Amino acid sequence: MSEVAVDQLTELDALVELKRLAREIASHDIAYHQKDAPRISDAEYDALRRRNEALEARFPKLVRPDSPSKRVGAPVAGGFGKVRHARPMLSLGNAFSDDDVIEFFARVRRFLNLESDAAVEVIAEPKIDGLSVSLRYENGAFTLAATRGDGMTGENITANIRTLPDLPQQLTASNVPDVLEVRGEVYMAKADFLALNERQTAAGAKVFANPRNAAAGSLRQLDTAITASRPLSLFVYAMGEVSGPVGDSQWAFFENLRAWGFQVNPQTRLCRSAEEALAHYRHIGALRSGLDYDIDGMVYKVNRFDWQQRLGFVSRAPRWATAHKYPAEKAETVLNAIDIQVGRTGVLTPVARLEPITVGGVVVSNATLHNEDEIRRLDARVGDHVIIQRAGDVIPQVVEVLIEKRPPHAVAFEFPTQCPVCSSAVVREEGEVARRCSGGLICPAQAVERLKHFVSRNAFDIEGLGGKHIESFWQDGLIRTPADIFRLPDKIKQIEGREGWGEKSIENLFDALQARHNIELPRFIFALGIPQIGQATGRLLARHYGSLANWYAAMDKAQDPDSESYQDLINIDGIGVSMAADILAFFAEEQNRAILDDLDRLLTVQEFVAPDVNASPVAGKTVVFTGTLETLGRSEAKAKAESLGAKVAGTVSKKTDIVIAGPGAGSKLKKAEDLGVRVMTEQEWIELIQD
Numbered sequence: 001m002s003e004v005a006v007d008q009l010t011e012l013d014a015l016v017e018l019k020r021l022a023r024e025i026a027s028h029d030i031a032y033h034q035k036d037a038p039r040i041s042d043a044e045y046d047a048l049r050r051r052n053e054a055l056e057a058r059f060p061k062l063v064r065p066d067s068p069s070k071r072v073g074a075p076v077a078g079g080f081g082k083v084r085h086a087r088p089m090l091s092l093g094n095a096f097s098d099d100d101v102i103e104f105f106a107r108v109r110r111f112l113n114l115e116s117d118a119a120v121e122v123i124a125e126p127k128i129d130g131l132s133v134s135l136r137y138e139n140g141a142f143t144l145a146a147t148r149g150d151g152m153t154g155e156n157i158t159a160n161i162r163t164l165p166d167l168p169q170q171l172t173a174s175n176v177p178d179v180l181e182v183r184g185e186v187y188m189a190k191a192d193f194l195a196l197n198e199r200q201t202a203a204g205a206k207v208f209a210n211p212r213n214a215a216a217g218s219l220r221q222l223d224t225a226i227t228a229s230r231p232l233s234l235f236v237y238a239m240g241e242v243s244g245p246v247g248d249s250q251w252a253f254f255e256n257l258r259a260w261g262f263q264v265n266p267q268t269r270l271c272r273s274a275e276e277a278l279a280h281y282r283h284i285g286a287l288r289s290g291l292d293y294d295i296d297g298m299v300y301k302v303n304r305f306d307w308q309q310r311l312g313f314v315s316r317a318p319r320w321a322t323a324h325k326y327p328a329e330k331a332e333t334v335l336n337a338i339d340i341q342v343g344r345t346g347v348l349t350p351v352a353r354l355e356p357i358t359v360g361g362v363v364v365s366n367a368t369l370h371n372e373d374e375i376r377r378l379d380a381r382v383g384d385h386v387i388i389q390r391a392g393d394v395i396p397q398v399v400e401v402l403i404e405k406r407p408p409h410a411v412a413f414e415f416p417t418q419c420p421v422c423s424s425a426v427v428r429e430e431g432e433v434a435r436r437c438s439g440g441l442i443c444p445a446q447a448v449e450r451l452k453h454f455v456s457r458n459a460f461d462i463e464g465l466g467g468k469h470i471e472s473f474w475q476d477g478l479i480r481t482p483a484d485i486f487r488l489p490d491k492i493k494q495i496e497g498r499e500g501w502g503e504k505s506i507e508n509l510f511d512a513l514q515a516r517h518n519i520e521l522p523r524f525i526f527a528l529g530i531p532q533i534g535q536a537t538g539r540l541l542a543r544h545y546g547s548l549a550n551w552y553a554a555m556d557k558a559q560d561p562d563s564e565s566y567q568d569l570i571n572i573d574g575i576g577v578s579m580a581a582d583i584l585a586f587f588a589e590e591q592n593r594a595i596l597d598d599l600d601r602l603l604t605v606q607e608f609v610a611p612d613v614n615a616s617p618v619a620g621k622t623v624v625f626t627g628t629l630e631t632l633g634r635s636e637a638k639a640k641a642e643s644l645g646a647k648v649a650g651t652v653s654k655k656t657d658i659v660i661a662g663p664g665a666g667s668k669l670k671k672a673e674d675l676g677v678r679v680m681t682e683q684e685w686i687e688l689i690q691d
């Protein structure tokens with residue numbers, strides 16, 4: 001990450017850096033959400049996001065369509081029905097220091113136009129490290145539960161949530177609104193997690209890395225009986241759609257929730273100032289490792305609902321709440337071995353095998369060492385005592401080597417110069433930290449990882465065909481290329497009788513394959529597994545080229561760097577020279593073209609149809625506020641307009657669509673009248689934008 005302070009950057013620097021951050025964060029999102037293999041710690045990831053936010057705050061014009069600030073969480077998976085949230089399920093901004101918390105209070109006051117010493121009450125409650133869910137009740141009856149998904153659309157997990165003992169099935173109190181959506185966190189208590197892993201080990205089944213993964217794995221079961229057998233718990237902390245009053249403050253709402261039968265975290269406190277909130281943060285911090293559930297911070301929420309309403313949201317998070325993070329938990333253990341794993345794009349990742357150790361209530365036996373430079377920086381050697389850190393849901397990392405405890409004959413680690421899987425030469429390209437196996441598709445590790453990626457959730461999403469199946473089909477030569485997957489029905493004889501493949505599961509697999517013969521272009525592009533081309537970029541390419549045939553033809557022409565097609569490719573907003581190079585390298589390779597041709601013959605790749613844009617009456621309009629606004633504060637008015645898709649400008653020109661003029665408006669109002677621009681009062685504007 002660039003060290004240069006944000007206020008020192010030129011617009012051009014910012015443009016370049018925002019582009020790089022978008023790409024980098026997207027690639028970490030993929031590593032985390034799709035590959036379950038994060039490459040950096042939560043703290044490093046947060047730092048990247050904060051840098052992105054700071055840059056965007058200073059240069060709002062430069063906010064990219066694929067900006068990380070516009071995305072939340074993991075995309076929806078297949079298998080469960082989809083649910084569109086009545087109100088989006090968003091995420092939280094972060095505070096990392098006391099100063100950040102004090103600034104949060106100050107921001108709230110500024111936005112609400114309060115005196116700088118006005119009292120602002122907040123609720124402080126632990127931030128549970130689990131999975132957020134939305135629970136819907138109609139006329140008191142529990143009707144629907146959904147995961148967060150991408151924030152707009154989640155998965156229908158009603159049947160699974162019904163099995164939770166903490167869930168009230170029927171609300172009988174007289175003050176429950178007809179429609180009530182409650183949001184909360186499903187989690188697994190540490191003790192339950194340890195007991196579950198013991199049972200899993202005894203049964204020879206999968207053990208989970210941490211309580212959060214265990215909760216996720218238990219909730220995402222298509223077989224409800226399995227979920228029912230897992231010890232899941234639930235705390236609630238927010239609301240979605242509600243048809244009537246639920247209290248006039250967060251605190252009153254929590255009292256109602258408790259009275260209605262929900263579990264609200266007992267460590268929740270009403271705090272009257274930043275100082276009180278910080279005191280509670282420290283109090284819970286001291287209790288943290290002894291709590292029976294993982295927490296990664298405290299959440300502060302402005303107590304008054306009318307203030308929450310006015311504060312509203314900014315991109316992916318509410319202005320009325322923030323998460324104050326705790327530092328990661330650490331422990332000391334011994335590094336027993338360093339293994340090298342080969343990924344989809346050939347990147348060699350060193351993995352530390354550790355003497356198993358409990359960190360924050362969880363047993364850890366592996367940790368990532370990221371790459372060659374990291375091993376050298378740490379000077380990590382087999383036999384060393386190391387400090388590892390588990391930052392919530394991220395794979396643990398080695399953060400420090402205790403040199404003073406080093407055994408006398410420990411030798412420095414030599415990074416392999418040959419791929420441990422296919423023996424091809426290992427290369428390290430200029431400017432890259434990663435070492436890669438140069439074997440491409442002849443390297444079984446890369447070929448298998450690419451096939452796994454091809455069938456994964458956000459790519460072809462072929463249900464019933466997991467990583468283990470791909471490995472075993474590959475081993476036996478049933479599949480070598482992506483198209484072979486669609487030819488599996490020709491090999492039914494070789495599948496029948498294999499372990500785990502009964503008549504029913506074969507039929508399901510073939511049905512799933514049949515359903516995927518017709519595929520959306522963005523998924524198809526993402527599935528190819530071109531380095532750097534994630535979901536967001538897949539969508540950009542799909543939107544730009546419209547069809548597979550168009551894209552293919554354009555990439556042929558773009559191989560010539562002097563061609564118009566090349567210029568066209570690098571001019572796509574969100575795609576730079578480096579991504580373009582990876583795309584073109586993919587198309588230049590004969591094997592990849594053969595794969596594409598083969599798939600093109602077997603499948604129908606749909607043309608890209610752009611989704612509907614915002615239907616608000618002011619979407620796309622340029623508006624100018626002038627004079628004193630009496631109801632809305634300046635920043636509130638601006639934020640609201642932008643959230644409806646309007647562009648807020650500072651000066652009036654021919655391009656202005658609406659000028660909102662309050663008392664005291666001067667030259668801008670006059671200019672608007674001269675130019676014949678529509679002028680309205682604040683009240684008229686409020687009416688226009690009301691629902």
Ligand code: IVH
Pocket residue numbers: 090091092125126127128129130131132185237238299318321323
């Ligand atoms: S409030 C509109 N309270 O943290 C904001 N979230 O990083 C609603 N979380 O998506 C969220 N404990 O999954 C809230 N006590 C708590 C929480 C909590 C855990 C999770 C939740 C959210 C994420 C944001």
